[in-house]
Amino acid sequence: MTARTRNVSAPVLGVVLGIALSACSQPIDLDLRGKIGGSVDTSAAALKATENRPKPDNRGIISYPNYQVALAKRGDTLASLAERIGLPADELAKYNGMKINDPLRKGELVALPRRVTEPSAATGADIAGPIKPAATVDVATLAGSAIERAASTTPVVKDGISGVEPVRHQVARGETAFTIARLYDVSPRSLAEWNGLDKSFAVREGQFLLIPVVQKAPEAAPRTREIPEPGTGTPTPTPPSASKPLPDVTPPPATAAAGAATAVTKPDPKPAKPVADVGEAKPSGSDMVMPVQGSIIRDYAKGRNEGIDISASAGSPVKAAASGKVASISTTAEGVKFLLVRHPGDLITVYTHLDNITVKKGDAVSRGQSIGKVRSGDPSFLHFEVRKGFESTDPMAYLP
Known part of the structure; x- marks a missing residue:
């Protein structure tokens, strides 16, 4: 049960991020139209900034907890890629909607129908095993292991690396790279770079695409309240009369004011009932x-x-x-x-x-x-x- 729930958390989070970002009311001016002669506003671009795609091992394998992908090398065909990663070429071709002898571009992404050997030192990887979610990485353990290994001269592979598992989107009929990028609120260029698309950003029906991971905006530093030095006293607020002019009303004569002061007001026969304290309001x-x-x-x-x-x-x-x-x-x-x-x-x-x-x-x-x-x-x-x-x-x- 736990594994099933975790399997859907990354795709759901990716879609939620896309929906939340699309709800922003600020217009996005990617070509800076209307900005000539004025200051350049890069806030919209910053909202769409994405992480770099993780580095694959020597086979081209990038391994996530729930799936693996392979990146093609220059001159690869689907058959040569299948041979290098140890999968049957026909199985790989059927899963990706391709033919065995289809040529591949350098960096083109191919989804794997099942897991192959995890990256390790033997495959030329910087990490051992799949990329782990940041929440599961024990920083203290990794730091302690690094100190213990410092005296050794033999290269040792790191225990793991943290990262966000991207949403894996399968292209449906009629979809384009631009409509998919708009769906997840990422730029078409970053989508092309992550998946090794050609200059025309062409995609095919049934193709698997990784949605680039959006960078998290840095949290703003908390505002600190200035505290006066001991002995200096608390700053006196500006009186209202200094910021607002007095009303243009002539005060009544002193005799009239005195008469009004001596008048006895009749008490309210029905005093208002006290309002009960109902506590804090519930969430919206x-x-x-x-x-x-x-x-x-x-x-x-x-x-x-x-x-x-x-x-x-x-x-x-x-x-x-x-x-x-x-x-x-x-x-x-x-x-x-x-x-x-x-x-x-x-x-x-x-x-x-x-x-x-x-x-x-x-x-x-x-x-x-x-x-x-x-x-x-x-x-x-x-x-x-x-x-x-x-x-x-x-x-x-x-x-x-």
């Missing part, structure tokens, strides 16, 4: 409903489980937790279907391990509306997430 999405009836078999744990797993029998109806619009419906390479619904307030709900989905992308859904059924499994369950922009949050804060 607290009117969500449980997407499926069942017990929670795995709690939210940021970095390990980005949502909750709800036990339910196969075929149980899955409901939209709140009203919104279907933002994406997709399937991972392992065949796990997931659905995303966008809600007001920059909220996105995620539903995975679905079957018989009854809505389509762009549909408006209402709170409690059936959107599909629970997929069969051992055990069968629904994985449910609530994301605020890029970050996952505990769904229980939004559920009754």
Whole structure:
């Protein structure tokens, strides 16, 4: 169960990032049109900045936890690549929708139908095993191992390297590199560089593409409040009269003011009832409903489980937790279907391990509306997430 949930986390995160970025209202002026003669605004480009593609081993293999890919060398055909990585050429060709003797461009990416030997020192890799998610890398352990190895003169391969597993997208009929780049909100050029596309950015139906990983924006330094030195006193705020002029009203005569002061005011016969302290208001999405009836078999744990797993029998109806619009419906390479619904307030709900989905992308859904059924499994369950922009949050804060 844990492995199944982890398998869909990277694709879901990639789609959520794309949807969250596409929700930005700021226009993107890639060709700087209208900027001639003025200052150059590079903020939009910074939002789309992507990481460099990881370096492959001598065979051309890049290994992630859930899949592997191979990069072609100059003069390669699909047959020569298959021989180098140790897979049958016909199996590799069928999986990628190609022919055995098709020529490959240098750096062209080919998806592997099954895993081959993991990268290691024997294959000329800088790492041993697949690239690990950053949350699973023990920095202290790696640092300690590096110190222990420092005295040795024999080259030793690192224990592992952290990184984000990219979304793997299979090209559907009618899609182009430009429509796919727009779907995930990355630039077509970075998509071409990651996948070794030609100058025309041509893609073919059934081809697997890696979606470039978007760089995380650096967090702004917290603002510090200036504290005066001891003995200097607290700065006195500017009085209102210094910033706003006095009203042009003539004060009443002193006698009238004195008479008004002696007047006795009649008390209110019905004093207002005290207002009860109801505590802190609930989150804006607290009117969500449980997407499926069942017990929670795995709690939210940021970095390990980005949502909750709800036990339910196969075929149980899955409901939209709140009203919104279907933002994406997709399937991972392992065949796990997931659905995303966008809600007001920059909220996105995620539903995975679905079957018989009854809505389509762009549909408006209402709170409690059936959107599909629970997929069969051992055990069968629904994985449910609530994301605020890029970050996952505990769904229980939004559920009754």
